[in-house]
Amino acid sequence: MSKTNAGRFFEDYSVGQVIRHAVPRTVAEGERALYHALYPARHALYSSDAFAIACGLDSSPLDDLIAFHTVFGKTVPDISLNALANLGYAEGRWLAPVWPGDTLRAVSEVIGLKQNSNGKSGVVWVRTSGLNQVDEPVLDYVRWVMVRKRDADAPAPETVKPDLAEAVPADALVVPEGLDFGAYDFGLAGEPHRWGDYQIGEKIDHVDGVTIEEAEHMLATRLWQNTAKVHFDATNRDDGKRLIYGGHIISMARALSFNGLANAQMIVALNGGTHANPCFAGDTVRAWSEVLDKAETGAPGVGAIRLRLVATKGDSGAFPLKGQDGRYVPEVLLDLDYWALMPL
Amino acid sequence: MSKTNAGRFFEDYSVGQVIRHAVPRTVAEGERALYHALYPARHALYSSDAFAIACGLDSSPLDDLIAFHTVFGKTVPDISLNALANLGYAEGRWLAPVWPGDTLRAVSEVIGLKQNSNGKSGVVWVRTSGLNQVDEPVLDYVRWVMVRKRDADAPAPETVKPDLAEAVPADALVVPEGLDFGAYDFGLAGEPHRWGDYQIGEKIDHVDGVTIEEAEHMLATRLWQNTAKVHFDATNRDDGKRLIYGGHIISMARALSFNGLANAQMIVALNGGTHANPCFAGDTVRAWSEVLDKAETGAPGVGAIRLRLVATKGDSGAFPLKGQDGRYVPEVLLDLDYWALMPL
Amino acid sequence: MSKTNAGRFFEDYSVGQVIRHAVPRTVAEGERALYHALYPARHALYSSDAFAIACGLDSSPLDDLIAFHTVFGKTVPDISLNALANLGYAEGRWLAPVWPGDTLRAVSEVIGLKQNSNGKSGVVWVRTSGLNQVDEPVLDYVRWVMVRKRDADAPAPETVKPDLAEAVPADALVVPEGLDFGAYDFGLAGEPHRWGDYQIGEKIDHVDGVTIEEAEHMLATRLWQNTAKVHFDATNRDDGKRLIYGGHIISMARALSFNGLANAQMIVALNGGTHANPCFAGDTVRAWSEVLDKAETGAPGVGAIRLRLVATKGDSGAFPLKGQDGRYVPEVLLDLDYWALMPL
Structure with missing residues (x-):
């Protein structure tokens, strides 16, 4: 039997299934520097410890998208290795800043399944949580992907289409603890x-x-x-x-x-x-x-x-x-x- | 009115004007590693904490040119976004080492202006200071750039050409505090x-x-x-x-x-x-x-x-x-x- | 006389010669992040502090190959600048983990020499040690390279061919202090x-x-x-x-x-x-x-x-x-x- 990961196919998913993704990752100042080398990122809160401190934080957190990409990356071997398309995102919320030195891991729950009419593939909805080293959630989002079937003759699962919010309501947004823009320096921020x-x-x-x-x-x-x-x-x-x-x-x-x-x-x-x-x-x-x-x-x-x-x-x-x-x-x-x- | 930065044009500068540049930046070990990946940098004082400590410093500072590029980068949106040419540098001095974790920002003063004879552009001289998170200057230099005019019919400013030293005199050089080459290890340094x-x-x-x-x-x-x-x-x-x-x-x-x-x-x-x-x-x-x-x-x-x-x-x-x-x-x-x- | 390094030629080596390589290097979290950007590296022990701690270590060490490449790189100006080929490795052992912030340097001893029959080049065997900032060995290996002669008429040295083990015996392997896979999490590790x-x-x-x-x-x-x-x-x-x-x-x-x-x-x-x-x-x-x-x-x-x-x-x-x-x-x-x- 092969020891390599061939990825999951459509018939390998079932609603309610919880997948604990592999390879936790510590992210730190090196990832921050690379982010600045890879993208023309200039938002001051993620560029400067001093600016972040003036906004009430302990230091500059890692960019929100570093958290997103790291958590997303964890899910790829289990969710999208055989994906034909990444169809959408919904209900994503950042729940706590990620600080240099934090270790992130990811867990996903299958919340929806719908076989395509061609019988060769189907849509899988998962809700993914990113957790830090003390199991505090830092990020939560739904995504759905079109995944190939291993066997076109496998029976179609019962269709479950999750009811997803068109947008996260404003009162559900989580503002990082301590954040205070009362003394915000627009000059240093750039606009x-x-x-x-x-x-x-x-x-x-x-x-x-x-x-x-x-x-x-x-x-x-x-x-x-x-x-x-x-x-x-x-x-x-x-x-x-x-x-x-x-x-x-x-x-x-x-x-x-x-x-x-x-x-x-x-x-x-x-x-x-x-x-x-x-x-x-x-x-x-x-x-x-x-x-x-x-x-x-x-x-x-x-x-x-x-x-x-x-x-x-x-x-x-x-x-x-x-x-x-x-x-x-x-x-x-x-x-x-x-x-x-x-x-x- | 557009919210994006169109950059300054020649007629937007006046002698004595002080420009506080945006987006302070914390530089750390990630920037150091990237510097070694981007350039074949091998000067031992910037490569090794142990070597720097043996030279009387607390640890290895960030490369002098990391300080220069970071400060220079801050000035681009205000000084050279509409520059036709970067004409020269003068009177640059490194005033204090930049340590991993320091946050740099930049301030420039316009010290000279001279409209070109074609009436379409002019030369702007600025003296730029790089400051760390405790407002200590780490770098100071003059540069001059040729900048487009927004409106060719705008009147020419009075010409002010700064008197710049041909070179920084040796007695004005700042040696970092504690630097001692008395026990310098030429073998480890490489030559x-x-x-x-x-x-x-x-x-x-x-x-x-x-x-x-x-x-x-x-x-x-x-x-x-x-x-x-x-x-x-x-x-x-x-x-x-x-x-x-x-x-x-x-x-x-x-x-x-x-x-x-x-x-x-x-x-x-x-x-x-x-x-x-x-x-x-x-x-x-x-x-x-x-x-x-x-x-x-x-x-x-x-x-x-x-x-x-x-x-x-x-x-x-x-x-x-x-x-x-x-x-x-x-x-x-x-x-x-x-x-x-x-x-x- | 030129101040640049032309590298050593075959006749510059003698058996027993010890070469202390230049430019010690501090490696830290920036190098770790770059390693993850350059290679699809996912071994959990090098990806996650939390995983490494669960395996009995203080934190995640730097990848073993970061140690190898850093030590190897130190030897290039002295050993392989004029090499025609990198012929082989033997008897390599990792002796202690490299932690973020450690400073590595390298020392090599010439342990073998054999001029090629064409008289234009020869094989040089060296045993290289990588040492950290407290002179603790972290890595030890033999490599041999084919090096050009400066002067084809230079006399051939006495041939010394080191006796090298076909493989490091299992009882000579050094397991990092504290390593304990008793509570190893195969799910997080990925297989x-x-x-x-x-x-x-x-x-x-x-x-x-x-x-x-x-x-x-x-x-x-x-x-x-x-x-x-x-x-x-x-x-x-x-x-x-x-x-x-x-x-x-x-x-x-x-x-x-x-x-x-x-x-x-x-x-x-x-x-x-x-x-x-x-x-x-x-x-x-x-x-x-x-x-x-x-x-x-x-x-x-x-x-x-x-x-x-x-x-x-x-x-x-x-x-x-x-x-x-x-x-x-x-x-x-x-x-x-x-x-x-x-x-x-």
Whole structure:
């Protein structure tokens, strides 16, 4: 019997099944430095201990997306090794900051199953929790993927489609303990725009573009111990390109969004997200955002802003999204919906 | 009104203006490791805590050029986003070591302005200070850049050309507190040549070459949070290449200079520098040095050596520099003039 | 006289000569993060402080191959700058874990010399020790290289061929102090296979492939301060490619071997190794392993397993190795023989 992991197939999942993912990971200052080398990340709270301390924290936590990618990476060998597509995210919440030196692990519960009509694959919904070394949850989200069946003749499971919130309600957002934007230094943060300056419906073109190289996205994807072959093995495709991990585009777009959203400091919820089209090395990524909603939080000086973040490999100035047929236009890479915390 | 930063234009500067740059940055062991991955850096004082302790320091500081690039990167959004050229450096001094965990920020004062005769651009001189988390200055330098005007019809400012020293005088060099080369271990440092072995006028070919890849210079430039578009966006040019950040060449040449100058441990002053020609991925960088001056310092066993460091994308053995017309030959990338500390 | 290091030639070595290598290096969390970015490394003991603590250690040590590459890199300027080939390894033992913050240096003794019959080169055997900042040995190994003569007319030294063990005997393996696999968590480690599940002679195809980019292997090789020109300078060859450091392939293959050998946690001995064919950017590396031997150790729950690790740029499923002529087939890159520790 082979000792290697062939990954799970659709018929290996059952609703209620709990999967404890392997290989816990300690993340520290090295991961922080690499994050700054891989993405043009400049949000001050994650760049400077001094700035984070002035905002009431003990020091600068690791970027919220380091937490996300690390937890996500843990799930790949169990959830998406045989995935045909990463279909969506919902109900994601960051529950506690991740500090340098913390060790993260992940656990997922299967919460939904639906075989496709072609009988060859199906959709699996999982709720994944990221836990630190004292078993405190740091992150919780639902994602669903399309997974191949091992055997097309295997019987279809009973369809269970989870009832997912369209967005995390504002009153369910978790503000990190101690966070206080009362003495927020807009000068050091890089932009003067506060929560009150953003209007629902407002769109922001983040202007800058970054051309991606093979070495960069592979360094990033490995850093999160994401093992999906398609990202690393050029012999998978005739053109020798590797499919870029969708999370690389999330981080790139979020970092680019600094230019116009420098004060959207912390991500606290992931309402949804679609990897609309594949991205390959050589593509130049740009981003634009739209303000979807705003809410107050109980924390001093802290507002919440709900943002759509769109990454495109074309021009971002025309705010590309969907065509008249309701489908994403070919240059759109990512359509992400998240809540961030911003000074009032 | 757009929320993104369009950068300052020539008419936005006035002499005496003080610009407090955004996004302080904590630099630590991750940045140190990346520096060693990005450049063939081997100076022992920055490689080994044990070696630094034997030289009287508490531990190994971060490379002097990490301090420089981090501070420089802070200034880009305010000084050089619309720059047509980075024209020169002067009066640069390292004032205190940067230790892992320190947080750096930057402040610049405009000290000179001169509109170009074409009326479309002008030269801006700034003196930039890098400060740590307790507001102690760690670095101070002047640079001047050519900046576009927003409006060609805007009136020219009064010309103020600062009076800059041709070189930092030896008695103004700051030797880090506690530095003592009395028990310097030349064997561990890698070369036997001491301060007394170098002659003014002596030239050293550093022999080795490094071919640069797009991924590497972008990782480096992002690490210093330098946001200038030309380094990252391949759609800026027809050939898809990105202009390499001049500081990447400074670090590459300095690291290559280990071979022949292994004991020129610490950079303490930047007397001047010219990015003579652009560098692109695929170029192979080599370096040579010339001893310009020597001086004693009051510190035990510590001498100062003034060096010209030239980077070239051609052969370094012939010490290429300028043609008979007084202009840099096309293969020369960098002509840097600095003071370093070396054991007597 | 030139101040640069031209490297040693064959006639510069004599049996009994001790070479203290330059540039000690402090390795820490930054190197750990980079290791995870450069290789798909997932062995839990090196990924998670919490996992390492549960195995009786104080925290997660740095990967055994970080220790190896760092020590190896120190020796390059003295041993292999003028090497024509890196011929082999023997009698390698890891003697103590390397912890973040440790400073490594290296010392080599020449233990063998044999001039080649062509009179133009010879073989040099050295035993290299890696020492930490309190002069405790962390690693010890023999390697031999073919080195050019400076002067073909120089007399041949007396031939001394060291008597090397075919493999490190099991009772000479050093188990790190405190290591205890009694409460080993196979779920977190990623695979259920324990020492007893592996049979001598068993072969494992590690399945996954990684395509290598120029930027990646140069980042890695520089990180270990390995200065051999062939890895960095594209002008050395007509095709502009750079010869990839053999150690990069060792780390890549070892990381790929997680898939099937996730519980072969710690490398404790290097019995031998051959870099069978050169590797270049663009090659896709795969790996397979063969169980060569098994032994018990005195440590609680800790078994030792002797493994052949083969890296190939072709398909790994057919376990390629040597042809009928006894020579490595062209796609084989590496044939390594090592001992690892695994839970009983």
